[in-house]
Amino acid sequence: MAGLKKRSVNLAGHATSLALEPEFWAVLERAAATDGGSLAALIQRIDNARGDRALASACRVFALEQAARGAG
Template structure:
């Protein structure tokens, strides 16, 4: 996998940055498009359901599960 790519995202009114490998960003972008939401909207959904898991880990798990299902 490639080096990390960092993006700034607004979650619950707070700016945060999220660093993931480009391959994960590509899957998240596909998932967002399939769900007719922005990538920020998708990450907000992931954030809302992640529990104690770090956000980057939750995004990677989501991308893995999405990739396996599609």
């Protein structure tokens, strides 16, 4: 896997950065496009549902679940 790629996102009015491997970003981008929404909106949904899990971990788990369903 390639190194981490850092992106800035705005969550609930607060800027934050998120570092993920490019492969995870690609799955998240496809999921957002399939949903007809933005990547930021998808990450906001993941953030809202993540509980105590770190955001980067929650995004990776989401991407793995998408891939397991054949959606990523």
